[in-house]
Amino acid sequence: MAQVELTGIAKSFGEVRVLRDVSLEIRDGEFVTILGPSGCGKSTLLRIIAGLERQDAGRIRIGARTVDTLRPNERDIAMVFQSYALYPHLTVAGNLALPLRMRLLSWQQRLPGARWFSPHIRAVERDINRRVSEAAALLQMETLLPRKPAQLSGGQKQRVAVGRAMVREPRVFLMDEPLSNLDAELRVHMRAEIAQLHRRLGVTFIYVTHDQAEAMTMSDRVVVMMDGQPLQFSSPGAIYSDPVDLRVARFVGSPRINTLPGVTTGRRSIDLAGLELPFDVALAAGERVTVAIRPAATGVAGQHGLPGSGVPGLSGRLVHRENLGSDLFLHARIDALDTTVIVRQDPSAIDAFPLGMQLQVDIPVDQALAFNSAGARIRSRVVARAAAS
């Protein structure tokens, strides 16, 4: 069993507080992604779990052991780095064998020529070779074994780096942006491969990325980190549709979630430039709030609901269209709120939306999310009912 338990981890580099009081409980066999913009501390957190950095405060448990004082190689973990970090002077086979040789043979046994005197060393080396070829077979890279890293493509290096982590049979896999140096197509392919590898090995994966597509597609659960703190730790679906913080809502989803400035009325509703959204909020009148709504959740009057259909709307002017083939994004300028709202439509309807037209943007109340001025989510009963159904 290898659940990973972090309690109150803090880390500063000089004056900069990179991590402040991070506590996470990662279950055995789970694929957890730490997602956040660069500089949010996610890589530092991973390196603290690996033992490459020492935390200033807090405790780490892997499985049943507290590992705070253990060296990286004693923690039963393996790590895949962004730059792959393959040993340039060793062949692929040598790269895969090195961690095993270090673990299974003492330094005297690793001396060149020692194998001639000991059948034991030869047996261990046979075992190492068997495990290297098994890993190579699993990752379909047997033909790469005699090559040097300089002779490999980016995707092949990536595969070797994963293989080197795999041969050690760790209880926890740590991955630090392993796909960010690959081209887009290969990245999509490797995403599926890593997810498959996780299912096959069944061990705990902790994966760090700034790419929300990787986080959403591979993980069981996602930790969204900002400014050295985890903001939300839940399933990819909940991260997208039920964010607890405005920063999470803004970071996840493409195009970005629409955010509209509003004011509470004190009548259990929010005022958006004259449009009154019925919200079950227990806030005094006059509080500044932010209403957020996904482009895919909005609509344009005439498509979803005509004026008077019950769906409240904002009037705006179409200033830009983006046709992605699968989606059509309309950018509507809402002068009353001094903002632009993006609305998703079906691309087949593009002719119905000439640039410059006046349109009515639907704000379906059950899909809208409200956040207070500090960015924390304001739960409303309407949303709660929608999520439950």
Added chain:
Amino acid sequence: MIGRPSPWFDLVRHVTLLAGAAVMLAPFVWMTVTSFKPPHEIFAAELTLLPRQWHAYENYREAFTKVPMLRYLLNGAIVTSAIFALQVLVAVPCAYALAKLDFRGRGLIFAMVLLGILIPSHVPAIPLYIMLWQVKLLNTYAALVIPFVISVFGIFLMRQFFKTVPDELIQAARLDGLSEFAIVWRIMVPAAMPAVISFGIFSVVAHWNDYFWPLLVINSRELAPPPLGVAYFRNEEAGHDYGPLMAGAVIIIAPLVLAFLAAQRRFIEGMTMTGLKG
């Protein structure tokens, strides 16, 4: 526009380079042909490139028999390889610490290394001489080796190269269970092999050709490295007999020339990598 340069430019360029090469090579050519000539031809009024009467066998026999030339070569080999091996042993871990480990005072120590490069080797000669005299090591191999064991240039060169090795490689090695010493010798040195080789070239050439320091600390003939040996030869044996003297000179530079020809490409890589002139 990038295209073929005009043939005139090509011609001028080649003539210039050839002239430069001729100027550089002339002393070596003269040394070599002189080593083949009998004494009367060396001082003959007219200049000839090839000897009319070959005297190579006699000259070289004299160089090998009158003085222990092979002994000098062996001394040179022992001293330069000992110096280089110990320099690497000291410089590589120092360079690793300065490039990749974080510790208090690292900047200050590196500044001192840089300062060390600025000091000409002749400045500490007298203190070193007195120190070796006090520990009674004058006139030993140790006297030839010890002052050069710490090469600040070597530390600097290796540190610059280690800086370019990504941190993640070192972290991967730590995860794989390598100790810091194993990282230095099994990961950093193989990764920095071009730097080690170019440092080796500098070190071996400099100490093989060094005349100043052996002249100070060595006075027994059996310990003399090649340049000092040739000097003895000149002073005592050959006098004004330049044929055997030039033969001796050819013999002592031959190992370096052969090594250069064998590893020409590495040699040039090393020179260009460090951005220094030889």
